[in-house]
Amino acid sequence: MTEKKKHSVFIEGPITSAFIADSISKHSKKTTIGGHDIFLGQVRNDIIDNKTVVAIDYSTYNEMAEQKLHEIREAAFANYNLVCMHIYHSLGTVKAGEICLFVFVSSIHRKDAFDACHEIVEQIKADVPIWGKEIFEDASHVWKENKS
Amino acid sequence: MEINLLAFGQLAEITGKAELRILDVKNTNELNQKLIEQYPKLVAFNYLLAVNKKIVQGNTSLNDKDTVALLPPFSGG
Numbered sequence: 001m002t003e004k005k006k007h008s009v010f011i012e013g014p015i016t017s018a019f020i021a022d023s024i025s026k027h028s029k030k031t032t033i034g035g036h037d038i039f040l041g042q043v044r045n046d047i048i049d050n051k052t053v054v055a056i057d058y059s060t061y062n063e064m065a066e067q068k069l070h071e072i073r074e075a076a077f078a079n080y081n082l083v084c085m086h087i088y089h090s091l092g093t094v095k096a097g098e099i100c101l102f103v104f105v106s107s108i109h110r111k112d113a114f115d116a117c118h119e120i121v122e123q124i125k126a127d128v129p130i131w132g133k134e135i136f137e138d139a140s141h142v143w144k145e146n147k148s
Numbered sequence: 149m150e151i152n153l154l155a156f157g158q159l160a161e162i163t164g165k166a167e168l169r170i171l172d173v174k175n176t177n178e179l180n181q182k183l184i185e186q187y188p189k190l191v192a193f194n195y196l197l198a199v200n201k202k203i204v205q206g207n208t209s210l211n212d213k214d215t216v217a218l219l220p221p222f223s224g225g
Contacts, residue, residue, distance in 0.1 A: 041225045058224070061156055061217055064201040089224060101225045121225065129198075129217075130224025131157035143158040144223035 009069050010060065010091045014098035015040075023086060023104055033083050033106045037113035039121045041101030043094050051136040055095045056144065061129040072123045080116040082107050087120065089130060149212050151179070157220040162189050170216075177207045179216060195220050 011019075020040070027033060046053045069087060076085055083106045090100040103120050107113040124130075125146045132144040153168040160166045173179040176197055184190050196203050198217040199210065210216065 059157065060224075061154065061198075061201075061219070064198060064217065067201055125225040126222065128224050129156065129219055129222055131220060132223040133157070143220065145221040146223050146225065 007086070009066070009087050009089055010062070011088050012090075012092050014090055014094045014100065015088055015102045016099075019088075020099070020102060023102075027084075027106060030083060030106070032108060034108050035110035035113045036104065036106045037110070037117040038105075039101070039103040039117050040099050041121075043096045043098055043100055045096035046134065048134070048136075048142060051138065051140070053096060053134045054137050055093050055135045056100065056132040057093050057135055057141075058089070058091050058100065059131050059133070060089075060091060064129050068128045069124075072120055072127070075123075076105070076116045076120055079119075080107065080112040081109075082112055082116055085116065085120070087124065089124070089128075093135075149173070151210055152213070152215045153179075154215060154217040156218065157223075159190075159193065159195055159218045159220050162187050162193070163218075173210060175207050175209045176204060176216070179210065183218075193220065 027036065043056050073085065076082060086104040088102040094100045103117055105113045105117040105120065133141050134144050135141050149172050151170050151173065153170050155163045155166055170179060170182065173182055196219040198204065198219055199208055200215055
């Protein structure tokens with residue numbers, strides 16, 4: 001049984017540990033699952049030119065991002081034997097130490113979950129139009145750029 | 149001939165607006181040229197263009213009512 005149901009990827013503000021715990025518990029009825037792999041992206045307090053990042057303000061090109069995420073999702077189901085997968089990404093302000101990305105992949109055996117999760121995270125970083133504005137303590141900012 | 153231009157991230161700071169109307173550009177080369185004349189700071193920027201949500205490489209012809217997005221380097225996740 002594969003689940004390809006679409007839900008909204010974007011969440012306003014940080015992804016809470018309660019939300020993550022709730023997502024995990026929702027899978028207890030899916031008893032064909034043998035393993036989950038979870039990736040959590042956390043906002044880091046980088047120091048840039050002696051100033052410390054206190055938060056990232058995320059924005060997106062929503063229509064294009066939804067389309068890209070749909071393609072990533074379809075490719076993951078086509079290439080790996082997955083039971084289900086979920087992607088959540090924050091928009092707006094996420095403070096250092098808070099979670100901004102939650103990728104949750106479930107499969108019958110662990111290898112598919114490990115491999116798919118890794119690939120999905122890399123694709124989100126490289127191909128989805130999301131931008132992070134790094135905010136410093138003094139409210140000035142720089143625009144983040146993902147490293148490959 | 150009118151296209152709808154969307155600017156994101158740092159590029160929206162340079163254009164000062166997230167959405168603009170651009171008149172009389174037949175292709176993406178003409179659009180880039182027009183944008184650089186209007187916003188000289190863009191010369192120093194590395195950005196991609198998406199025409200109707202699809203990233204395009206090289207010169208691409210534009211049609212009336214197309215939506216073109218200026219995409220700075222992505223930084224999600």
